[in-house]
Amino acid sequence: MDCAVMGHIYHNLGLLKRKVNLPVDKYSIMAMDYGAFDTSLSAAAGDDAALVAELRHAFIDSAKRQIDLLGRSRCDANWQYCCFRLKGLAASFGATEMMSLADEANAGAPGDPVVVRKLVKFLSQIEQGA
Known part of the structure; x- marks a missing residue:
């Protein structure tokens, strides 16, 4: 996966977490x-x-x-x-x-x-x- 795609995923994950008041970190996507x-x-x-x-x-x-x-x-x-x-x-x-x-x-x-x-x-x- 190229960096742009991963950046998009991390960005969207961050937006989702902010909506439900969860801490945002770029490695939490692996723990889903x-x-x-x-x-x-x-x-x-x-x-x-x-x-x-x-x-x-x-x-x-x-x-x-x-x-x-x-x-x-x-x-x-x-x-x-x-x-x-x-x-x-x-x-x-x-x-x-x-x-x-x-x-x-x-x-x-x-x-x-x-x-x-x-x-x-x-x-x-x-x-x-x-």
Whole structure:
């Protein structure tokens, strides 16, 4: 994201916070809660249980694929690309913990097995919740 776009986001966040009398700081945007995974699924699918199951399955399949690619990445570019893809997937489904783990992976060294294990563990928890 370029600086102009981020500046616009921070500006709008500041305006919103001033309307509700909250302190304004430029890093608070990272602390926003996008909602729980199950809540996001329910909001997207409503009462349609089949659609919830299909969306959950699509998320799990995509996340498994990205985690596998992340685990096999050894160069900085591939590692970073997989981290960004994983974070984008997590953001689109409201999986805030996975977003944090993707950020942690991006900050770490390519091929870091610890963060890959954390991601696999998180995904298995989502699978068990199905």
